[in-house]
Amino acid sequence: MNNRLRKITIVGGGTAGWMTALILDTEFSRTSATKDRPHICLIESPNIATVGVGEATVPRMPKTLREAGISERAFFRETNASFKLGVKFCNWNTDAKGKRIDYVNPFAHGQMLGGLEAAEYFLRFGNGDRDFTQSISPHDDLGRLCKGARPLGQPEFEQRFGYAYHLDAVKFAGMLTDVCTKRGVEHIRDEVKSVELDEQGNVSHLMLEHKGRHDIEMVIDCTGFRGLIINKALGEPFKDYSDYLPNDRALALQIEHPDPEKIESLTRSTALGAGWTWRVPLYNRVGTGYVFSSAHRTDDQAADEYLEWLGDSGKGATPRVIPMRIGRVRNAWVKNCVAIGLSGGFIEPLESTAIHMIDHAVRWFAEHLPTRDIAPSLRSRYNRQMNKLYDEVLEFICLHYRLGNRTDDQYWIDARTEMKIPDRLAENLELWQHRLPMAHDVEFATLFDFRVFFRRFCWASRSMTRAMVPASGIACVR
Numbered sequence: 001m002n003n004r005l006r007k008i009t010i011v012g013g014g015t016a017g018w019m020t021a022l023i024l025d026t027e028f029s030r031t032s033a034t035k036d037r038p039h040i041c042l043i044e045s046p047n048i049a050t051v052g053v054g055e056a057t058v059p060r061m062p063k064t065l066r067e068a069g070i071s072e073r074a075f076f077r078e079t080n081a082s083f084k085l086g087v088k089f090c091n092w093n094t095d096a097k098g099k100r101i102d103y104v105n106p107f108a109h110g111q112m113l114g115g116l117e118a119a120e121y122f123l124r125f126g127n128g129d130r131d132f133t134q135s136i137s138p139h140d141d142l143g144r145l146c147k148g149a150r151p152l153g154q155p156e157f158e159q160r161f162g163y164a165y166h167l168d169a170v171k172f173a174g175m176l177t178d179v180c181t182k183r184g185v186e187h188i189r190d191e192v193k194s195v196e197l198d199e200q201g202n203v204s205h206l207m208l209e210h211k212g213r214h215d216i217e218m219v220i221d222c223t224g225f226r227g228l229i230i231n232k233a234l235g236e237p238f239k240d241y242s243d244y245l246p247n248d249r250a251l252a253l254q255i256e257h258p259d260p261e262k263i264e265s266l267t268r269s270t271a272l273g274a275g276w277t278w279r280v281p282l283y284n285r286v287g288t289g290y291v292f293s294s295a296h297r298t299d300d301q302a303a304d305e306y307l308e309w310l311g312d313s314g315k316g317a318t319p320r321v322i323p324m325r326i327g328r329v330r331n332a333w334v335k336n337c338v339a340i341g342l343s344g345g346f347i348e349p350l351e352s353t354a355i356h357m358i359d360h361a362v363r364w365f366a367e368h369l370p371t372r373d374i375a376p377s378l379r380s381r382y383n384r385q386m387n388k389l390y391d392e393v394l395e396f397i398c399l400h401y402r403l404g405n406r407t408d409d410q411y412w413i414d415a416r417t418e419m420k421i422p423d424r425l426a427e428n429l430e431l432w433q434h435r436l437p438m439a440h441d442v443e444f445a446t447l448f449d450f451r452v453f454f455r456r457f458c459w460a461s462r463s464m465t466r467a468m469v470p471a472s473g474i475a476c477v478r
């Protein structure tokens with residue numbers, strides 16, 4: 001008997017749901033004859049809003065659009081997108097004299113090979129005032145000059161160096177709805193009221209408010225922080241990361257461009273008293289927000305601080321409060337359900353990694369695509385891979401807090417000294433006291449390889465006192 005999977009149901013119509021539909025459809029058209037492709041159906045509640053943030057991406061995104069046959073020009077137009085060349089960290093660290101130093105984490109790829117260049121850099125400039133990143137990539141300068149990734153008129157997707165986008169999340173989901181439904185994805189606007197399981201504990205069907213019973217072979221839970229199927233119906237436990245990361249709430253507000261002629265091609269992260277703000281400039285507006293710790297500020301205190309930071313552009317506004325569930329489900333794939341997007345987990349938005357993680361989650365699922373009998377080995381390999389991805393991102397985000405040197409608010413002291421860091425990061429930080437970071441120190445890297453750690457490390461070493469500095473290989477190469 002043919003045991004092929006005939007249908008995949010996605011529940012949720014946010015960025016996660018529609019990206020899952022797009023990438024699966026793209027993969028199936030590449031690898032299977034039309035008659036053999038599973039039918040894709042997406043169910044989305046007309047009453048439950050999407051999270052509506054998540055507007056900064058990383059360099060996987062241009063590749064995804066290109067592979068899916070989406071025109072970059074149309075994407076820019078429809079989602080009010082702008083180029084993003086990296087993330088600018090403002091106010092996170094000060095130098096030894098207490099002067100604020102900013103830093104850009106650029107989407108530089110291939111510009112720096114490793115130990116030799118690094119050694120040469122330090123031999124020439126020492127651990128002084130020059131920023132290492134500016135020496136190896138043009139991203140910081142281009143960002144400051146509000147330049148994009150390439151001159152006007154160049155072919156779409158041309159990659160002179162790494163780039164990504166800022167995009168309007170609601171318009172992006174709208175654009176993907178259009179593309180996917182034209183390619184045959186079935187779209188049902190209805191709310192899942194209950195989830196039923198069979199004797200083996202697999203999801204057998206969903207009860208929809210208007211359309212009634214919907215049979216399930218394989219279901220992708222993209223219901224956001226609710227985790228309707230993975231947590232509520234299947235009871236998969238959530239691994240909370242609050243021991244590692246202090247921030248659990250966000251305030252968000254869209255503001256007008258101070259100068260629409262000048263769109264900075266960088267996401268800004270500015271440290272405030274109890275967290276940091278994001279600034280994501282789109283073509284037609286700027287998305288902003290304050291990610292903070294509820295242990296250090298009430299919502300009202302945080303709102304006052306945030307509005308003061310916004311100045312005139314925030315006058316009279318009431319920011320939206322977004323509680324954040326930080327951590328991940330123990331296993332993203334349980335029985336015949338895979339959780340993708342916020343339902344599977346979320347590590348706070350510093351470095352804009354969530355959409356990147358969605359992208360990988362869908363691709364890896366397509367690579368492990370089961371028959372209707374799901375082999376346990378498929379599930380366990382997929383889960384191991386996803387958990388490694390969470391570890392990768394968690395380590396790099398923790399590094400930012402551990403290497404910060406602010407002492408002006410208890411939040412920053414707690415973030416640096418009270419929070420746990422993953423064991424491997426602790427081991428690497430100890431190692432890097434004695435030599436420079438090397439490729440094999442970071443074994444699993446979809447985004448943050450040793451070069452990214454190295455650049456972050458160089459910046460921090462400009463700002464630390466001798467006692468705090470992992471005095472690092474810097475001493476070794478001198």
Ligand SMILES: Cc1cc2nc3c(=O)[nH]c(=O)nc-3n(C[C@H](O)[C@H](O)[C@H](O)COP(=O)(O)OP(=O)(O)OC[C@H]3O[C@@H](n4cnc5c(N)ncnc54)[C@H](O)[C@@H]3O)c2cc1C
Nearest residue numbers: 012013014016045050051054056192223224341342354355
């Ligand atoms: C403050 C903040 C800032 C962020 N910034 C970034 C960033 O800069 N870059 C980045 O990559 N990511 C960022 N993220 C993460 C990003 O927003 C999400 O990963 C992304 O939007 C995907 O969300 P989602 O689709 O999983 O969930 P949601 O957008 O919440 O969508 C959930 C969907 O499920 C549907 N649904 C729920 N219940 C039911 C039901 N019972 N029946 C039917 N449908 C249902 C809803 O209608 C909705 O369509 C940020 C997140 C937060 C909280």
